[in-house]
Amino acid sequence: MRALRMIKAELSTKAGRIFTAAAIVAVILPLVVRDQFFINAMMLVYMYSIIALAWNLMNGYTGLLSFGHAVFFGIGAYTLMLLLYRGVTPWIGMLLGGLLSAGFAFLLGIPFSRLRSHWFALGTLVLGEIFLIVFANWRAVGGALGLDQPRRLLLSPPSIYWLNYARPTPYYYLALGILGLELLLLYLILNSKPGYFFQAIREDEEAAMASGINVTLYKCISMAISGFFTGVAGGIYTVRFGYIDPYAVFSMMRISVYPVIAGLIGGVYSLIGPIIGSLIFVPTAEYLRAIVGGTLGSRFQGVHFASFGIVLLIISMRIPEGLMGWLEMRGLLKPLMSSGGGSDER
Amino acid sequence: MVDLWLLGQATTSGLLLGCIYAVVALGLSLIWGVMEIVNFAHGDFLMLSMYLSYFLFTYLGLDPLIGAILGFLMGLALGFIVEKGLIEKVLGSPPIVTILVTFSILLIIRYGAMAAWGPGVKTLHPWYFMAILNLWGVRISMAYLIGALISLAATIALHIFLKKTYTGIALRATSQNRLAAELLGIDAKKMYTLSFCIGVALVGLAGGVLSTFYYVVPEVGGRFCLLSFVIVVLGGFGSLLGTFLGGLIIGVAEEISAIFIPPVMKDVVAFIIFLLILMLKPSGLFGR
Amino acid sequence: MSGEAILRGEGLVKRFGGLIAVNEVSFNLYRGEILGLIGPNGAGKTTLFNLITGFLKPDRGKVYFNDKDITGWPPHRIALEGVARTFQLVKPFLRMTALENVMISALSKVGGLEEAEETALELLEFLNLSDKRDWRASSLTIVERKKLEIARALALKPEVLLLDEPIAGLNPKEVDDMLETLREIRKRGVTILIVEHVMRAIMNICERIIVMHYGRLIAEGTPSEISSDPKVIEAYLGGVI
Numbered sequence: 124m125r126a127l128r129m130i131k132a133e134l135s136t137k138a139g140r141i142f143t144a145a146a147i148v149a150v151i152l153p154l155v156v157r158d159q160f161f162i163n164a165m166m167l168v169y170m171y172s173i174i175a176l177a178w179n180l181m182n183g184y185t186g187l188l189s190f191g192h193a194v195f196f197g198i199g200a201y202t203l204m205l206l207l208y209r210g211v212t213p214w215i216g217m218l219l220g221g222l223l224s225a226g227f228a229f230l231l232g233i234p235f236s237r238l239r240s241h242w243f244a245l246g247t248l249v250l251g252e253i254f255l256i257v258f259a260n261w262r263a264v265g266g267a268l269g270l271d272q273p274r275r276l277l278l279s280p281p282s283i284y285w286l287n288y289a290r291p292t293p294y295y296y297l298a299l300g301i302l303g304l305e306l307l308l309l310y311l312i313l314n315s316k317p318g319y320f321f322q323a324i325r326e327d328e329e330a331a332m333a334s335g336i337n338v339t340l341y342k343c344i345s346m347a348i349s350g351f352f353t354g355v356a357g358g359i360y361t362v363r364f365g366y367i368d369p370y371a372v373f374s375m376m377r378i379s380v381y382p383v384i385a386g387l388i389g390g391v392y393s394l395i396g397p398i399i400g401s402l403i404f405v406p407t408a409e410y411l412r413a414i415v416g417g418t419l420g421s422r423f424q425g426v427h428f429a430s431f432g433i434v435l436l437i438i439s440m441r442i443p444e445g446l447m448g449w450l451e452m453r454g455l456l457k458p459l460m461s462s463g464g465g466s467d468e469r
Numbered sequence: 470m471v472d473l474w475l476l477g478q479a480t481t482s483g484l485l486l487g488c489i490y491a492v493v494a495l496g497l498s499l500i501w502g503v504m505e506i507v508n509f510a511h512g513d514f515l516m517l518s519m520y521l522s523y524f525l526f527t528y529l530g531l532d533p534l535i536g537a538i539l540g541f542l543m544g545l546a547l548g549f550i551v552e553k554g555l556i557e558k559v560l561g562s563p564p565i566v567t568i569l570v571t572f573s574i575l576l577i578i579r580y581g582a583m584a585a586w587g588p589g590v591k592t593l594h595p596w597y598f599m600a601i602l603n604l605w606g607v608r609i610s611m612a613y614l615i616g617a618l619i620s621l622a623a624t625i626a627l628h629i630f631l632k633k634t635y636t637g638i639a640l641r642a643t644s645q646n647r648l649a650a651e652l653l654g655i656d657a658k659k660m661y662t663l664s665f666c667i668g669v670a671l672v673g674l675a676g677g678v679l680s681t682f683y684y685v686v687p688e689v690g691g692r693f694c695l696l697s698f699v700i701v702v703l704g705g706f707g708s709l710l711g712t713f714l715g716g717l718i719i720g721v722a723e724e725i726s727a728i729f730i731p732p733v734m735k736d737v738v739a740f741i742i743f744l745l746i747l748m749l750k751p752s753g754l755f756g757r
Numbered sequence: 758m759s760g761e762a763i764l765r766g767e768g769l770v771k772r773f774g775g776l777i778a779v780n781e782v783s784f785n786l787y788r789g790e791i792l793g794l795i796g797p798n799g800a801g802k803t804t805l806f807n808l809i810t811g812f813l814k815p816d817r818g819k820v821y822f823n824d825k826d827i828t829g830w831p832p833h834r835i836a837l838e839g840v841a842r843t844f845q846l847v848k849p850f851l852r853m854t855a856l857e858n859v860m861i862s863a864l865s866k867v868g869g870l871e872e873a874e875e876t877a878l879e880l881l882e883f884l885n886l887s888d889k890r891d892w893r894a895s896s897l898t899i900v901e902r903k904k905l906e907i908a909r910a911l912a913l914k915p916e917v918l919l920l921d922e923p924i925a926g927l928n929p930k931e932v933d934d935m936l937e938t939l940r941e942i943r944k945r946g947v948t949i950l951i952v953e954h955v956m957r958a959i960m961n962i963c964e965r966i967i968v969m970h971y972g973r974l975i976a977e978g979t980p981s982e983i984s985s986d987p988k989v990i991e992a993y994l995g996g997v998i
Contacts, residue, residue: 125870188565190572234747240564241507242702244572246743248509249695253740260733316864323850323861329812330848332832333841335865335913380576387569392852425584425687432576439569440559 175397183391186325191247199357217358224354232343269368390445487720512690518676537677544673769818793963
């Protein structure tokens with residue numbers, strides 16, 4: 124099959140070999156490292172990578188910059204939790220959460236596809252705010268206090284069916300597995316017709332229309348795929364932490380802005396970029412929060428998030444192409460699964 | 470059957486409030502019209518101006534309306550620094566870069582404020598905060614009225630500036646066709662800086678006005694960013710008259726909906742209006 | 758030139774605020790011909806193109822393709838139906854290779870990547886771009902980009918090709934190449950409507966020419982008829998014909 128040939132070719136490049144090595148390390152890591160805090164941190168990195176990859180499908184590959192991915196995340200989280208209350212296994216909950224997010228994202232695309240880049244971005248930001256307000260005031264789904272997992276789950280023995288473990292290791296593999304699946308699926312999509320169309324839309328919408336592409340439809344599709352995986356990530360969060368509230372899952376800073384920064388640090392024109400970016404950014408941000416947060420107290424949040432702003436500012440002004448883009452331009456490494464092939468001979 | 474009087478009351482308040490909202494949105498619309506960028510930090514400049522008025526009132530006893538004027542001046546200065554220091558450098562880049570730059574500024578200002586002044590809500594209450602005027606049976610908040618009058622004055626001044634002065638016309642020319650404007654000898658770079666400064670200055674003025682009755686908190690920018698966004702889309706990108714009317718519509722919609730739904734949800738109403746406009750008439754009510 | 762009009766415009770009107778860009782324009786494009794559309798700058802030629810191809814909706818009037826009313830159709834649908842266009846300021850997909858650029862349009866018509874690649878390769882060959890197939894469009898010269906744009910349009914397997922100033926900026930040798938290519942395209946069964954300013958090219962390749970001025974059609978005829986038409990000469994105010 125053509126796809127298998129392409130994957131084999133991709134993995135035999137320099138970047139591909141590094142990736143394969145890293146993947147093997149990732150799989151055996153929990154068997155070697157005992158530090159649960161570290162395993163948990165890596166789980167978070169994978170979870171954020173899932174979001175960042177999904178976010179970048181819209182941004183780096185379709186040209187749709189979103190500051191509101193928390194919306195998809197939160198829908199996934201709440202769906203899983205509410206289904207849990209009705210005795211539905213989180214596996215189905217995760218799937219349905221993803222599908223619901225996808226459906227919502229698709230419908231959102233219909234009015235939003237008319238918005239030009241700036242207004243689209245602002246619209247998504249605003250959407251996130253709206254969802255936060257709505258869920259924080261919606262008593263039927265817990266309102267501002269959020270939702271705890273059903274008590275009987277806390278008391279039941281851990282099982283794969285309910286995904287109610289105490290240790291982070293199972294969730295580590297859950298997140299890693301879904302990340303791997305997402306990477307594979309996105310790779311296949313991007314090397315097929317919709318993938319080509321997404322990139323054409325990113326490059327030039329009018330030219331895309333003149334080339335027979337139904338731009339609105341494909342924007343909606345891109346958003347739906349992006350929403351799906353982000354929703355699944357929301358489900359992962361829910362099973363891992365067993366408690367959700369709107370200020371956490373619809374958080375602009377914690378959920379919407381993280382993938383933006385991660386994507387920019389790593390580079391938006393490849394599939395691997397956002398993952399690298401998450402690897403760099405997430406542990407740093409969380410580490411800072413743990414260490415510095417203690418000393419500064421309530422003012423800390425301001426400093427913490429303001430520093431995100433500074434990081435974002437520096438990167439967007441100095442190296443907008445991100446780490447992978449920087450490496451590529453210097454001819455050091457062609458990033459794995461990068462968009463837009465070919466050479467710049469001139 | 471809803472009490473007609475209540476409806477009339479809400480409409481009046483809404484129109485007054487809408488004037489103030491309109492000024493905020495006008496700044497955003499102006500910047501977009503001339504520079505083709507969205508100033509994500511728009512609402513947060515507003516927040517800074519509100520804090521300025523708060524501090525001037527609390528520590529110096531200065532009336533917030535003076536704060537509004539100082540806010541206007543601060544807006545000019547701040548706008549100048551930000552535009553020349555950061556935005557000008559990325560104007561040629563693809564949209565994502567300029568979006569990220571103004572978004573970064575949003576983060577730095579909003580959370581810098583939180584770091585500096587804490588997350589607590591502050592209010593300031595000048596003598597007219599509680600004053601209610603009774604005009605033909607309609608109760609009008611004095612703070613709203615003064616705010617609306619100042620906003621109207623600012624809007625008219627802006628209109629005159631854009632239509633009658635050479636600089637204003639140059640600004641409009643640049644917004645319509647940059648190349649042609651440059652061929653006529655207009656320095657586009659100066660126009661960009663000017664439009665950004667005026668945009669932020671307007672928001673500086675509005676901040677002082679709003680602080681007389683609105684709560685002051687670091688996140689307040691988010692709400693006005695949302696409202697401005699909806700108003701500009703409603704009024705049509707690039708149409709100042711449309712934006713002003715959009716402001717009035719949103720103000721009225723907000724006050725009227727407050728009769729039926731909990732006040733926290735009024736932003737949702739604005740957003741739904743926005744979605745409807747987008748689906749039915751993509752270029753807003755008046756815009757190009 | 759056969760008698761049937763493959764593309765027809767009837768009473769097309771387009772206003773922008775107070776400016777009337779296209780003023781009651783009706784035209785026929787006959788199957789198999791190469792029709793030229795000329796006129797001074799600002800005459801409304803590109804606007805007319807945009808009306809035909811769905812990028813703008815006319816205020817009044819209709820567009821018919823093969824007797825089907827395509828007025829107001831979205832651009833992608835018109836493109837798929839059989840009316841393809843190029844742009845005056847070329848719009849390549851910059852980060853994608855030449856091959857990928859052409860494959861995009863091909864993919865709109867056929868389902869599979871292999872088939873699309875075949876079509877694209879053939880078209881790149883036809884336009885002498887084969888050796889640049891793996892080059893990013895951003896690295897191509899303006900001439901190459903113009904040819905790429907035409908290849909991309911042809912990948913839609915259109916019956917009608919609307920070309921917006923394909924010759925502007927080319928040197929004489931390149932112009933001759935382009936004209937030859939256009940003749941080849943017509944041989945493949947594609948009817949062409951071309952907007953151009955380069956007179957010698959237009960006179961050379963078009964059997965018929967229509968002239969626009971201030972949004973109206975002021976003349977129609979063969980190249981020799983047009984070049985001696987006083988209305989046309991006046992419109993160009995002494996421009997070279």
